[in-house]
Amino acid sequence: MKKYVICGVSNRALEMFIKPILNEFSKENEIVGLLDSDPLRFSICKERYPKLEQVPTFNPEQFETMIDQTKADYVLVTGRDDTHVDYILRALYKQVNVITEKPMVTNAADAYKVMLAEAESKGKVIVTFNYRYSTFHRKIKEMILEGKVGRITSIDLNWYIDTYHGSSYFKRWNRSREISGGLSIHKSTHHFDLINWWLNQRPEEVFAYGALNYFGKNGEANPRKESGRYCGTCDVRNNCSYFRRWNPRIGSTTVRDDHLLAGVYEKEVPYTNYRPDACIFDEEISIEDTYVAAVKYDGGSMLSYSINFSAPYEGYRLVINGTKGRIETTEYHEPSRIPFEYPEQKVDYYPLFGGKETIELVKEPGGHGGGDPILLADLFLGPDPSRNYEILAGSEAGAYSIAVGEGVWRSVAEKKPINIKEILFQTDNQLTKF
Missing domain, CATH: 3.30.360.10 (Dihydrodipicolinate Reductase; domain 2)
Structure with missing residues (x-):
């Protein structure tokens, strides 16, 4: 039985990896730990998958404790892109195998660090290029x-x-x-x-x-040059071609968004400090x-x-x-x-x-x-x-x-x-x- 810990309880983790491990590959594999900086993600995960109710949870500072406690064979890296390098390097240092979502890391310098760390570790890295x-x-x-x-x-x-x-x-x-x-x-x-x-x-x-x-701010379809808007509360969204294309004025109460399983209105998004409906015309882009x-x-x-x-x-x-x-x-x-x-x-x-x-x-x-x-x-x-x-x-x-x-x-x-x-x-x- 291979033991896995999940680093980053994202929607991709929930659907792409946790679900099939529990439903299709449970004879050979088991999830023994969950790690994330947002405790609300643990609640959502365990509510959706009751089989994980007794699986221990950890914050990022407890990574080494998690590895020691769970005796994991694999670290499955599925968090935000910029978190990947930390979990990969720490896993390799602990001689543990890594399966990571793409991109492996976010820059070439960190990629080289991973290759060097792998060369000195018993652990191996797999990148899930589906x-x-x-x-x-x-x-x-x-x-x-x-x-x-x-x-x-x-x-x-x-x-x-x-x-x-x-x-x-x-x-x-x-x-x-x-x-x-x-x-x-x-x-x-x-x-x-x-x-x-x-x-x-x-x-x-x-x-x-x-x-x-x-x-960005100079997008030709921007209905009004103003940063800091959100689709869920925007007063000019019905003048936005991108919003109107996928959200008709009648018959739609939520905003669809690619790769997301949660609604985009603030009250519907269960994660801490996360809004997936920021304005596509913001100045910061x-x-x-x-x-x-x-x-x-x-x-x-x-x-x-x-x-x-x-x-x-x-x-x-x-x-x-x-x-x-x-x-x-x-x-x-x-x-x-x-x-x-x-x-x-x-x-x-x-x-x-x-x-x-x-x-x-x-x-x-x-x-x-x-x-x-x-x-x-x-x-x-x-x-x-x-x-x-x-x-x-x-x-x-x-x-x-x-x-x-x-x-x-x-x-x-x-x-x-x-x-x-x-x-x-x-x-x-x-x-x-x-």
């Missing part, structure tokens, strides 16, 4: 390994976050670079890791442009909502990447070019929020000399394109022995995804190319590929 596990993403990996495209020369990846999901990041703590690293880290590390994994190459250099086009970046890899491949956090629909377009062929796919996310008909995702393969091949795949249930359940099985039952390639990500993969994300926002700020090794402080060429 996008790797999507049905289509695994198929693309397999096609690359089969040599279908040959040596990869370039990748084009254009990602679109819709007005519902995109604006949610600017209502919460994600809008602070000090806490989240900015969206090129908090969100785009998903995408950079996927590319790094497909290529099995290390990123060397990044050059990017970025801007705050939609949100300074991170970017639009990026275009180019990344060069040590194996000769190049990536052209863009992301927009205020699009009419959600999804991505991907092209992989190689010396033997080309892969194309387009995915539309969140169908309930798309107001038009759209095609089902397929993978098109074009050999360099020959006819087109279209691959249709059975969609698997679960979040992140069916990836979540498969990732959870690998975490709590062990890697699938029938899979002939590695898919679980470690600290190095987490670090390189963060380094690219930091390179993106630094390139925007400094108006120059950013060397990945320089910001990662990584000089040990013996680190393994991912």
Whole structure:
């Protein structure tokens, strides 16, 4: 029986990890401790999952006490992004394994600290990059390994976050670079890791442009230039296009918000000092909502990447070019929020000399394109022995995804190319590929 302690009793912890451990993987795994700075989160967790009623709770200062008392085998890190590095380093110092949500940490310097600490510890780090596990993403990996495209020369990846999901990041703590690293880290590390994994190459250099086009004090849809508003009490919210798009004047008494299970009105949010409905046009917002970046890899491949956090629909377009062929796919996310008909995702393969091949795949249930359940099985039952390639990500993969994300926002700020090794402080060429 493997023992887990949860560091950060977030909504992601409740739904993504605690629920399946209790309901699907309880024969092999058990939760033996909960840690958070907000005692109200313990109450909510135990009310939702009565099986945890007798599980001890701890505050962050009691981390070492928790490890000693519970004899935990794994620390599961699911708190706010800026808390990750502390829990990871303390767990490795105690020789305990770590499973952490992405991003592993919020900056490249801390990522390097994690790699160094892991090298000196008996504990190992796993980063839960669930996008790797999507049905289509695994198929693309397999096609690359089969040599279908040959040596990869370039990748084009254009990602679109819709007005519902995109604006949610600017209502919460994600809008602070000090806490989240900015969206090129908090969100785009998903995408950079996927590319790094497909290529099995290390990123060397990044050059990017970025801007705050939609949100912040100069957002064109701002109904009134005034900071400090909240959607739940705002007197001009019915003049706000982002609010009106998802909250009609009649028939709606609460404000929907992506990734949240609680309502956004202050009386409905049960957590201490937490409002997830801050105004998306606040003056304090300074991170970017639009990026275009180019990344060069040590194996000769190049990536052209863009992301927009205020699009009419959600999804991505991907092209992989190689010396033997080309892969194309387009995915539309969140169908309930798309107001038009759209095609089902397929993978098109074009050999360099020959006819087109279209691959249709059975969609698997679960979040992140069916990836979540498969990732959870690998975490709590062990890697699938029938899979002939590695898919679980470690600290190095987490670090390189963060380094690219930091390179993106630094390139925007400094108006120059950013060397990945320089910001990662990584000089040990013996680190393994991912």
